[in-house]
Amino acid sequence: MTDSSVIRLREVTRSFGEKQVLKGVSFEVSKGEIFGLLGPSGAGKTTIINILTGQLSCGGSAEIFGVSCGKIGREVYRRTGAVLDNCGLYDRLSCADNLRLHARIHHVSFSRIQEALTQVGLEGCEGKKVKALSKGMRQRLALARAILHSPELLFLDEPTSGLDPATAAEIHALMNSLRKSGATIFLTTHNMDEAYRMCDRIALLSEGDIAECGEPAELCRKYCSNSELSIVTTDEHKLSLENAPENAEAIAGLIREGKLKSIHSSEPDLGTVFLRLTGKELDK
Amino acid sequence: MKTICALLIKQCKDSLHNLPSLMILIIYPVVAFIMITAMQDEENMGDIFIPMFAAMHCSFAPLVISSNILSEEKEKGTLRSLVMAGVSRIQYLLSLFWFVLIAVMLTASAFLLMKPVTASYAGNFACAMLLGSAVSAVIGMCIGLHSKNVTAANGIAVPVGLVFALLPMLGQFNSSLSKAAEFTYSGQLRTVFEGGCFTAQTWLVSVAYLAALSFLLVILFRRKGLE
Numbered sequence: 001m002t003d004s005s006v007i008r009l010r011e012v013t014r015s016f017g018e019k020q021v022l023k024g025v026s027f028e029v030s031k032g033e034i035f036g037l038l039g040p041s042g043a044g045k046t047t048i049i050n051i052l053t054g055q056l057s058c059g060g061s062a063e064i065f066g067v068s069c070g071k072i073g074r075e076v077y078r079r080t081g082a083v084l085d086n087c088g089l090y091d092r093l094s095c096a097d098n099l100r101l102h103a104r105i106h107h108v109s110f111s112r113i114q115e116a117l118t119q120v121g122l123e124g125c126e127g128k129k130v131k132a133l134s135k136g137m138r139q140r141l142a143l144a145r146a147i148l149h150s151p152e153l154l155f156l157d158e159p160t161s162g163l164d165p166a167t168a169a170e171i172h173a174l175m176n177s178l179r180k181s182g183a184t185i186f187l188t189t190h191n192m193d194e195a196y197r198m199c200d201r202i203a204l205l206s207e208g209d210i211a212e213c214g215e216p217a218e219l220c221r222k223y224c225s226n227s228e229l230s231i232v233t234t235d236e237h238k239l240s241l242e243n244a245p246e247n248a249e250a251i252a253g254l255i256r257e258g259k260l261k262s263i264h265s266s267e268p269d270l271g272t273v274f275l276r277l278t279g280k281e282l283d284k
Numbered sequence: 285m286k287t288i289c290a291l292l293i294k295q296c297k298d299s300l301h302n303l304p305s306l307m308i309l310i311i312y313p314v315v316a317f318i319m320i321t322a323m324q325d326e327e328n329m330g331d332i333f334i335p336m337f338a339a340m341h342c343s344f345a346p347l348v349i350s351s352n353i354l355s356e357e358k359e360k361g362t363l364r365s366l367v368m369a370g371v372s373r374i375q376y377l378l379s380l381f382w383f384v385l386i387a388v389m390l391t392a393s394a395f396l397l398m399k400p401v402t403a404s405y406a407g408n409f410a411c412a413m414l415l416g417s418a419v420s421a422v423i424g425m426c427i428g429l430h431s432k433n434v435t436a437a438n439g440i441a442v443p444v445g446l447v448f449a450l451l452p453m454l455g456q457f458n459s460s461l462s463k464a465a466e467f468t469y470s471g472q473l474r475t476v477f478e479g480g481c482f483t484a485q486t487w488l489v490s491v492a493y494l495a496a497l498s499f500l501l502v503i504l505f506r507r508k509g510l511e
Contacts, residue, residue, distance in 0.1 A: 088365030104290030
């Protein structure tokens with residue numbers, strides 16, 4: 001484990017009954033980076049978060065801040081925050097009461113509650129009951145709870161899943177500001193656009209194993225060297241041509257004949273990388 | 285200790301907004317008050333109704349409330365968020381235990397206001413209520429640990445609570461049930477609520493229940509954790 005590594009997994013395995021969900025997963029997450037774990041539903045993303053947060057045992061070696069995940073104690077939990085698939089908020093309590101509980105647990109001043117609510121755009125909602133909040137607001141409140149004690153490492157399990165684009169953009173902006181403040185973010189998602197824009201590095205998880213790990217742009221370049229051109233002709237035929245010199249004449253011919261209705265370049269994306277690596281689509 | 289206090293404060297606030305839990309906490313003292321008031325022309329109604337409903341209160345309310353709270357926290361993922369904030373499982377169970385005891389003792393104090401009582405009766409009453417509530421809370425926590433959600437927990441907690449709550453009362457009308465009630469902690473504690481003293485049998489049965497159920501709780505906790 002390098003000095004800057006916050007998370008280290010080596011040959012991590014985990015089974016549920018007969019089914020082996022993780023088959024020797026290995027990767028490291030460095031301090032201050034946003035690391036994305038991408039994979040389709042059921043690939044084992046949440047299982048990895050559960051292992052890293054000490055909720056599940058595993059084979060192999062999983063460490064967080066140099067402490068084995070099976071032995072995580074209060075000191076490590078104080079340095080981490082998490083927004084999980086289930087927000088885990090008390091519906092009958094107000095937003096402020098939910099945060100007050102965690103402020104007491106983490107010995108954080110109550111003045112920080114207002115700051116955290118403002119950071120996630122929930123100022124003015126202190127007295128609102130959680131059950132009266134929309135899904136997006138709940139997600140933001142869960143994020144406020146996670147950052148209340150200014151953790152060094154934040155686990156975000158599909159934080160923008162099911163949210164409208166505006167709320168998702170606000171959460172992305174917050175993630176960026178947290179990164180600037182030095183926090184490490186471990187993000188799981190099946191939204192490839194989100195992963196491409198937000199993550200410094202990503203790991204593609206497929207059938208319990210890491211298919212590839214690296215910088216998003218680098219992976220796209222590695223597996224999709226040429227972009228494609230999507231063409232629609234005036235008689236509504238759709239063509240897909242490689243963006244290469246040998247296709248220039250064909251395209252010019254369409255223009256000359258007045259048959260070109262639209263032309264777009266299809267840039268390589270993580271979905272295509274995942275498809276090429278695993279033969280499966282990422283968002284399925 | 286600060287964490288346990290934080291959890292207790294949270295639980296108090298949450299319970300004040302939880303109507304079903306509030307109803308369970310006050311139903312037996314309220315019914316006892318109504319019965320005594322409605323039959324105030326008769327003599328010594330308090331001597332009949334207070335032991336009856338106090339025994340029901342200490343067996344039913346802590347059992348159902350503790351199982352309800354624990355299973356709800358598991359179902360909604362709030363317990364997981366607490367554990368991931370560094371709250372140990374023992375701290376959580378202790379805070380739940382103390383909350384249930386405090387809530388039940390506070391509401392049970394209403395029984396003592398319904399008739400004139402001596403200091404020794406009040407002392408014995410408080411002791412019996414505390415012991416009965418502790419046993420019932422442990423039963424409730426066992427059920428909460430075992431159940432995946434609130435519906436499943438209530439499906440077990442309510443019938444079990446009713447057995448311990450009603451058996452001592454039904455024993456008044458049937459000698460077989462009366463014999464059976466002697467082997468329950470609620471049946472033993474009812475004799476104290478009726479004005480009797482703690483006997484060796486009362487202690488033996490109650491402490492045996494507490495010890496056996498605490499052992500079961502530890503086994504369930506080790507096997508299932510708080511998942």
